[in-house]
Amino acid sequence: MKKRLPLIIYIALLAGAFVFASFYGGALPYALLFFLLLYPVFALLHRVYTDLALRVFHELSKRRVEKYEEAEYRLVLENRGLFPIHGLKLSYEEDFCLLPKKEDCISLMPGQRLSFMLPLSCKYAGTYPIGLTSYSISDPFSLFVFRFRTPAEFRAIVRPRVTDVAEKELIAERERSKSGAKHPFLHESIAGTDLRAYQNGDSVRAIHWKNYARTGELMVRKPDEQELSGVHVFLDSLDPEDGDFDVPQRDLFLEYAVSLAHCFLKQGRSIDFCYPAGDLKRMMIASWKDFLSFTDQMPEELSHRRRPETAMKMKEMAGELSQRGEECLFLHESDFHKEVT
Numbered sequence: 001m002k003k004r005l006p007l008i009i010y011i012a013l014l015a016g017a018f019v020f021a022s023f024y025g026g027a028l029p030y031a032l033l034f035f036l037l038l039y040p041v042f043a044l045l046h047r048v049y050t051d052l053a054l055r056v057f058h059e060l061s062k063r064r065v066e067k068y069e070e071a072e073y074r075l076v077l078e079n080r081g082l083f084p085i086h087g088l089k090l091s092y093e094e095d096f097c098l099l100p101k102k103e104d105c106i107s108l109m110p111g112q113r114l115s116f117m118l119p120l121s122c123k124y125a126g127t128y129p130i131g132l133t134s135y136s137i138s139d140p141f142s143l144f145v146f147r148f149r150t151p152a153e154f155r156a157i158v159r160p161r162v163t164d165v166a167e168k169e170l171i172a173e174r175e176r177s178k179s180g181a182k183h184p185f186l187h188e189s190i191a192g193t194d195l196r197a198y199q200n201g202d203s204v205r206a207i208h209w210k211n212y213a214r215t216g217e218l219m220v221r222k223p224d225e226q227e228l229s230g231v232h233v234f235l236d237s238l239d240p241e242d243g244d245f246d247v248p249q250r251d252l253f254l255e256y257a258v259s260l261a262h263c264f265l266k267q268g269r270s271i272d273f274c275y276p277a278g279d280l281k282r283m284m285i286a287s288w289k290d291f292l293s294f295t296d297q298m299p300e301e302l303s304h305r306r307r308p309e310t311a312m313k314m315k316e317m318a319g320e321l322s323q324r325g326e327e328c329l330f331l332h333e334s335d336f337h338k339e340v341t
Helices: 005-024 027-037 039-053 165-179 209-215 247-266 288-301 310-323
Strands: 054-060 064-066 071-079 085-092 105-108 113-122 126-130 132-138 145-149 154-159 195-197 219-221 231-236 271-277 279-285 328-332
Touching: 005 027, 027 039, 039 054, 039 085, 039 132, 039 145, 054 132, 054 154, 071 105, 126 247, 126 288, 154 288, 165 247, 231 247, 231 310, 247 271, 247 279, 247 288, 247 328, 271 288, 271 310, 279 288, 279 310, 310 328
Parallel strands: 064 154, 231 271, 231 328
Antiparallel strands: 054 071, 071 113, 085 105, 085 132, 126 154, 132 145, 195 219, 271 279
């Protein structure tokens, strides 16, 4: 009811102006009537003026930040027109970042420029819009509310944190390998010597064909318990252009990949990452310098628009490496539906 009250008041004033002009005539009644009739036009002109006169600029004090690291967010608003802009309401991105202090409603006089320095911290790793997302204005009667998207959104590049999740998974892999259970995230195929009954989803390459010829039973080799060293990890990330893309899911995916690289490097082993960065990119992590470059570049590069043939190139490369006997693991972002524990 409160939202409709301004409209009810406007309609009542317009009806009163019609009655006033009909019964009394004269310049004043008709001037009031035409003003109310043309009020929507004035509101539309105000919207066009605001769009042309207002300039917005925003940035972070750092190009790349860490998760939950507080950085200064600078917001600049300028009225370059000849008329004031009142009641400018600002809307911020609050799903992906924390902005404890913010300016919600301001007014700008002609030629006035306002600059704000606000503390901001990002909740997730990856690349996504932060800060001011839109602003709106309304007429004095609040009949019309015009919302504008920020002309140039600012996308933060947030480095993923290193956690112990990958190290725990690699330790638990020893126990899983004894029973032939599949790794929940790292999808691999390592032929061993022990056998177990064939199950739906097992790789055809793992079938022990000699045993099948002798007994008629489909058996597969269990994965050997071995250290994963010098492996190639393929990051099968979701396309940011896809409607199913989810920022918290990307955060878990990035943290797992970075933690896996850190785990290998800490043990003095190299690891090769292959991932879509527009085209297919490979990055060997063999030193701490390589690791820092990986955590800096990979989150941003995964957000690039990828070429249609990139996914096929990734499969072909994995096939070539496997044929040479090299270990290939696939890390699928679609598997990260919830917090990894």
